[in-house]
Amino acid sequence: MVCAALAREAGYSVIALTVDYGQRHRIELEAARRIAAELADRHVVLPLDLRAFGGSALTGDIEVPKDGVGEGIPVTYVPARNTIFLSFCLAWSEVLHASDIFIGVNALDYSGYPDCRPEYVAAFQHMANLATRGGVEGTTPVRIQTPLLHLTKREIIELGRSLGVDYSITLSCYDPSPEGLACGHCDACHLRRKGFAEAGLDDPTQYASAGH
Amino acid sequence: MVCAALAREAGYSVIALTVDYGQRHRIELEAARRIAAELADRHVVLPLDLRAFGGSALTGDIEVPKDGVGEGIPVTYVPARNTIFLSFCLAWSEVLHASDIFIGVNALDYSGYPDCRPEYVAAFQHMANLATRGGVEGTTPVRIQTPLLHLTKREIIELGRSLGVDYSITLSCYDPSPEGLACGHCDACHLRRKGFAEAGLDDPTQYASAGH
Numbered sequence: 001m002v003c004a005a006l007a008r009e010a011g012y013s014v015i016a017l018t019v020d021y022g023q024r025h026r027i028e029l030e031a032a033r034r035i036a037a038e039l040a041d042r043h044v045v046l047p048l049d050l051r052a053f054g055g056s057a058l059t060g061d062i063e064v065p066k067d068g069v070g071e072g073i074p075v076t077y078v079p080a081r082n083t084i085f086l087s088f089c090l091a092w093s094e095v096l097h098a099s100d101i102f103i104g105v106n107a108l109d110y111s112g113y114p115d116c117r118p119e120y121v122a123a124f125q126h127m128a129n130l131a132t133r134g135g136v137e138g139t140t141p142v143r144i145q146t147p148l149l150h151l152t153k154r155e156i157i158e159l160g161r162s163l164g165v166d167y168s169i170t171l172s173c174y175d176p177s178p179e180g181l182a183c184g185h186c187d188a189c190h191l192r193r194k195g196f197a198e199a200g201l202d203d204p205t206q207y208a209s210a211g212h
Numbered sequence: 213m214v215c216a217a218l219a220r221e222a223g224y225s226v227i228a229l230t231v232d233y234g235q236r237h238r239i240e241l242e243a244a245r246r247i248a249a250e251l252a253d254r255h256v257v258l259p260l261d262l263r264a265f266g267g268s269a270l271t272g273d274i275e276v277p278k279d280g281v282g283e284g285i286p287v288t289y290v291p292a293r294n295t296i297f298l299s300f301c302l303a304w305s306e307v308l309h310a311s312d313i314f315i316g317v318n319a320l321d322y323s324g325y326p327d328c329r330p331e332y333v334a335a336f337q338h339m340a341n342l343a344t345r346g347g348v349e350g351t352t353p354v355r356i357q358t359p360l361l362h363l364t365k366r367e368i369i370e371l372g373r374s375l376g377v378d379y380s381i382t383l384s385c386y387d388p389s390p391e392g393l394a395c396g397h398c399d400a401c402h403l404r405r406k407g408f409a410e411a412g413l414d415d416p417t418q419y420a421s422a423g424h
Binding site: 044046047048049050052053054055072073077078079080081082083084087088090091092094095112114115117119120123124126127128129130131132133135136137 | 256258259260261262264265266267284285289290291292293294295296299300302303304306307324326327329331332335336338339340341342343344345347348349
């Protein structure tokens with residue numbers, strides 16, 4: 001939501017893409033709809049059942065870890081997920097003649113996912129330049145923008161606040177209760193809470209438990 | 213099918229992925245099933261409705277051209293399609309610990325699609341190396357193999373024949389009749405017929421008309 005708010009603040013018309021990929025926390029699709037209603041001129045929810053491939057706690061039967069952000073790549077990593085998401089954005093941006101793709105990846109307070117790193121984003125940009133009509137016809141390629149890449153969670157939360165983001169309609173948790181309460185213990189909850197605490201702001205998230 | 217037969221000949225176990233992307237020539241999904249039954253150890257047909265984005269004669273209301281292979285990128289180009297397909301293969305290969313991804317793209321007798329060119333494939337490989345666990349953990353990345361990239365259609369057809377490929381179960385046409393007869397006039401039909409003619413082989417395809 002902070003990424004979308006930044007794009008809008010910079011004067012872009014925002015076309016939002018949400019992927020319904022069989023995620024365990026599918027209640028995030030409702031959050032996406034609320035956020036798009038506030039910030040986007042158009043919103044598409046694309047179904048793609050990544051459970052066909054499996055291999056992740058977010059799409060399969062593997063448990064979401066609740067014991068703090070560890071070393072290495074956690075089981076919540078969804079194989080090649082951001083590559084798939086960005087490929088969809090690349091396809092749609094070519095049809096729409098969109099100038100920029102915004103993605104809210106972060107490489108500081110994050111879970112160590114390979115597809116959130118600056119070198120990955122640069123490689124995707126290079127590939128994208130060759131993948132589409134512009135790569136043959138010599139027109140300006142779409143630009144992949146990652147304005148949150150080098151910010152801490154604290155900085156992201158402060159930035160969103162300065163842009164008037166209503167955090168009560170957002171959701172970070174990987175494993176919310178059926179009623180939509182955040183678990184308070186998964187990596188996404190840990191990182192979110194840490195960010196709010198460091199920014200000295202109240203987190204409006206309703207947690208199922210008080211956490212660590 | 214020639215690409216899959218080559219992989220099998222080289223000793224690989226073949227796991228086949230077909231994308232049901234809302235293509236006009238969806239009868240190719242039946243051909244994919246026949247081919248997978250013959251050559252693959254496992255086959256998944258993944259639904260992904262690319263009509264959500266549009267922008268192509270293969271997924272929308274634009275007519276498929278029937279006046280010969282021209283200059284430039286034709287309207288049958290599906291934006292970022294091979295990037296999307298390869299992203300799926302990347303995800304699945306990571307889950308399966310597959311060593312190689314085979315894709316039958318060709319950059320000689322082809323329609324000029326940007327995502328069939330060697331420089332595109334090289335850029336995707338580089339991006340893939342960074343996108344997945346191996347890019348962080350330093351394990352051997354999956355290798356993208358394009359054995360047909362630099363062959364003419366004639367060479368591809370001769371190669372398939374030497375591997376015992378049964379061309380009667382394949383389909384190339386972009387705009388087949390509801391009964392599955394190839395149109396004989398789209399780019400895919402033109403290139404296929406040219407290949408068979410140059411190889412001096414009979415094309416078992418049933419065409420709706422005699423063509424040019």
